Amino acid sequence: MTRRRVSGSSGAVALLGLYADGIALVLAGLSILFPPIAYAALVVFVVLVVRSRSEGAQKYKGLRSLR
Numbered sequence: 001m002t003r004r005r006v007s008g009s010s011g012a013v014a015l016l017g018l019y020a021d022g023i024a025l026v027l028a029g030l031s032i033l034f035p036p037i038a039y040a041a042l043v044v045f046v047v048l049v050v051r052s053r054s055e056g057a058q059k060y061k062g063l064r065s066l067r
């Protein structure tokens with residue numbers, strides 16, 4: 001899967017992807033050694049997804065009132 005770069009900050013985007021890959025590898029290794037870590041990581045991921053969706057709805061709430 002390839003992504004199209006939107007802005008000229010390709011270095012920052014690449015570094016962010018590198019951080020995500022590193023965290024994923026460390027988390028995978030730790031969850032093999034200590035299986036409960038995988039469950040904790042799953043809970044954290046679900047919380048982050050739920051919070052980002054609720055914040056996304058609130059983000060544009062103020063802009064609608066400007067009309």
